[in-house]
Amino acid sequence: MTIQVKAEAISLRKKNKQIVQNINFTIEGNKIVGLLGRNGAGKTSLLSILAAFRPATNGRFLLNGEDVFENPRAMEQIIFVRERNVEYETDKVSRWMDAAQQSRPNFDRAYADELAKRFRLPQDSQVAKLSRGMQSALHVIIGLASRAPVTLFDEAYLGMDAPAREIFYEEVLRDFVEHPRLIILSTHLISEMDGLFEEVAILHEGELLLHEGKEEVLERGYRLTGDAEAVDQLAENKRVLKTESLGGTKSVMVYGELVEKDERLARSHGLEIGTLSLQELFIHLTEVDDHE
């Protein structure tokens, strides 16, 4: 059976403040999904509802057709990796892992040990005494080694240095290939992580802006580079996100699908057509509301 996560009209209000509003989407099958959003967009809140950490004000999350909230069959399959307060955790790292092993049926201890070595996480230290990056590494290790069918990483890399983040991305991909499951990564480090995503969902001010395959998202914009006059001519009446010029050469980022007619025209002028990065599109999409 393919796994299915479905959000049904999810809203969350906190003290008269609308945190997320009427979110609907369906994710089907094992894949890596990027959940993007600016600070305060509601990423963590949405994921906490999915992980049954809190009930939604309205709507519900279904895992394979069953409401996740207070449902032991669903909760067992979902792991929510996030930054958390471990100030008072006097247990050693290895005992902390034992605890995860006890409640996660697919937990792979050998893999956890291997990851600990890769992240250089000392297993005999107290959890509270780990540095911030090491705490993140510990949470990530548990998240990966638990092999839960639905794995949620909420900005799990916080505090990790660049090499550690690189290990994290590598391991997510490697373990996903070996043990396919549904992984949702929430992030705003888009340029580092966009290679991992198969689908992308963008949250903006509590609303779901889009949820599509990454390729479709990338087709929403393009870049034209070449002779300034020709570029200007083609970019006229189009939504230009950003312009850069150097001498007679100009480069513009255009939002909108590249239609065939324009493509032919651009080629005839000898313009170079490039794709935008997810990050560039994201910046534009989440800014657009401020202007309008």
Place this chain on the structure above:
Amino acid sequence: MTWSAWFVGILFLIYIVTNAFSIAINDSISWTFIEGGLSSATIFMLITGILSMGGFLTHYVSHGITRRDYFYGTMLAGFSAAFVMTVIVSLWNLLLNSAISWLNLEQNLTTRIIDGGLSTVDGSFSIIKLFLLLNLFFFLGWFISAGFNRHWTLGVVLVIASVFVVIVEAHLMTTLLATSVFVVASTAVVILLLRKMTKRIEVKP
């Protein structure tokens, strides 16, 4: 459980040391081990109860355990901790008393001490009371922290309510039967309310 073992151990040490002092000074033992257990163990259970709402809940929900399972698990843990502590305290008391009689120390002690409890009643009075009170305090602690978890005003209200329950227990319930009925009834009410309060409780990520 590990904490309970530490607690009883330390309590025993304190008991020996303070009484050694008081024998040296007054030539008498002023409190029994059960009495000592009653006052300090209740505080221990209260604090254990308070902790039940914070880190433990987050820990278990993070590992995919439902609030419902956590609730029943913690309830059971509360009962068993109270039970084990009662058993250990009573055993020590028995052991101490036989040591006292074996060493022929009776003449130095009042009957109250040898009874191991309140003078007029038999030893089982204190033991049953100890067990029931340990449970009550555990659930009161949990109750209070569940109140604070929702809103600080509710927490304060529940602190006042709990203090009220304990005062009524200590001063108005004079017989074993009355105490037991009152303590069991209030524990049951607290448990029911707790389940209601924690059914949909939010776990902070």
